[in-house]
Amino acid sequence: MTDKLALVTGGSRGIGRATAIELAKAGYDVVINYAGNEAAAEKTVSDIKALGVNAESYKFDVSNQAEVEESIAKIIEKYGRIDILVNNAGITRDDLFIRMTEDKWQAVINTNLNSAYYVTKPVSKIMMKQRSGAIINTTSVVGIYGNAGQANYSAAKAGLIGFTKSLAKELGARGIRVNAVAPGFIATDMTKDLPNTDEMLKLIPLKRLGTPEDIAAAIKFLAIDATYVTGQVLEVDGGLII
Numbered sequence: 001m002t003d004k005l006a007l008v009t010g011g012s013r014g015i016g017r018a019t020a021i022e023l024a025k026a027g028y029d030v031v032i033n034y035a036g037n038e039a040a041a042e043k044t045v046s047d048i049k050a051l052g053v054n055a056e057s058y059k060f061d062v063s064n065q066a067e068v069e070e071s072i073a074k075i076i077e078k079y080g081r082i083d084i085l086v087n088n089a090g091i092t093r094d095d096l097f098i099r100m101t102e103d104k105w106q107a108v109i110n111t112n113l114n115s116a117y118y119v120t121k122p123v124s125k126i127m128m129k130q131r132s133g134a135i136i137n138t139t140s141v142v143g144i145y146g147n148a149g150q151a152n153y154s155a156a157k158a159g160l161i162g163f164t165k166s167l168a169k170e171l172g173a174r175g176i177r178v179n180a181v182a183p184g185f186i187a188t189d190m191t192k193d194l195p196n197t198d199e200m201l202k203l204i205p206l207k208r209l210g211t212p213e214d215i216a217a218a219i220k221f222l223a224i225d226a227t228y229v230t231g232q233v234l235e236v237d238g239g240l241i242i
Helices: 014-025 038-049 065-079 102-130 151-174 197-203 212-225
Strands: 005-008 029-034 055-059 084-087 133-138 176-183 233-236
Touching: 005 014, 005 065, 014 029, 014 038, 014 084, 014 212, 029 038, 029 065, 038 055, 055 065, 065 102, 084 102, 084 212, 102 133, 102 151, 102 176, 133 151, 133 212, 151 176, 176 212, 212 233
Parallel strands: 005 029, 005 084, 029 055, 084 133, 133 176, 176 233
Antiparallel strands: none
């Protein structure tokens, strides 16, 4: 059993890794989920443990409901509670809509949107018993404003925003807050091959790409500090969409 536990999906690299470390610095034991890169997951676990808290990684496919339910049941059985859930796992399969295959569409919807249903359902039940908890969903500014070549990704991220607001209304009476963070252009493995980076920088008032740590700080704020904030989408984009 633990005093306070955070679960971060897609927690081995990028925004997920930075978030897991930020929550560990705040004194939370952390469980991270990962899909395939075991070495990265174990490196993150090691770095978290060095901060003096417990950490563990679980490998499961967030788009597979049976795997999710089995793994979360194990986490709850071992730790007894979940205080923070960060639905962060996500992929891209970009293409112009006219060329987008059903496989590309379904892969992104399943991993980026359906996974939030699969993971949040069992976690919300334990939070309701606790009568406390914070759920943070990682959406994107393209879920608000759209982006050519990312109809699947934009649709999934827009869905997460509606999911966030609806759950905030349903779960608030049980002491559970639900918010979302909408990153702009962040320097991660997912965005490293994006073309025209210089052109993007011209559109950003702060004149730099964001870092995973920028997003992690916003997630930590919503998860821990913002105790009277729920149902909100915090855009962390350097001013991109002003």
